[in-house]
Amino acid sequence: NAGVTQTPKFQVLKTGQSMTLQCAQDMNHNSMYWYRQDPGMGLRLIYYSASEGTTDKGEVPNGYNVSRLNKREFSLRLESAAPSQTSVYFCASSFPVSNQPQHFGDGTRLSIL
């Protein structure tokens, strides 16, 4: 039972390059989330998807796009990477009710040079 799987685990990009972070969950959760975690800033929500076919902006969506490919998969795309997007990115999933736990992947450590 893998839970939430994120790929890749590490990535280094040059400014202006694009890439997609992948996330898949095997818990049959409806809701999926993308966060970034920066020192002293905590977890900030980038985008979330309450159910298959829907996506909504979170607190810091600029510079990112997402795709909810199916119930299992939720990808995050950086079209033109900037140094300010250097961060650790976490994907999470949960049942749609807010008091249900969020299950997190182990993160993608992304550096933009």
Place this chain on the structure above:
Amino acid sequence: TQLLEQSPQFLSIQEGENLTVYCNSSSVFSSLQWYRQEPGEGPVLLVTVVTGGEVKKLKRLTFQFGDARKDSSLHITAAQPGDTGLYLCAGSMNRDDKIIFGKGTRLHILP
């Protein structure tokens, strides 16, 4: 504006000591959750509290939700090096709202 304020930001204590960390807000939350995050890993849920005044225990960890549902505390008795980590509180103001995270308390237990 940070809706959930966690304090202290950092705490370093000796093994065997007791400690309390806090999660405060001026807003009422329908539920609060506590997570622990270890280096190189994602946060892992410890507990969810939903009722004002609720107290939950998880071995040496005691979690309390304030009567007015605006704050929560985490008390650790006889801290051990394995308790080291980043403790995050998170909450939602309405049952169907997405969760908001605090910035966390980084705890270091010295052997």
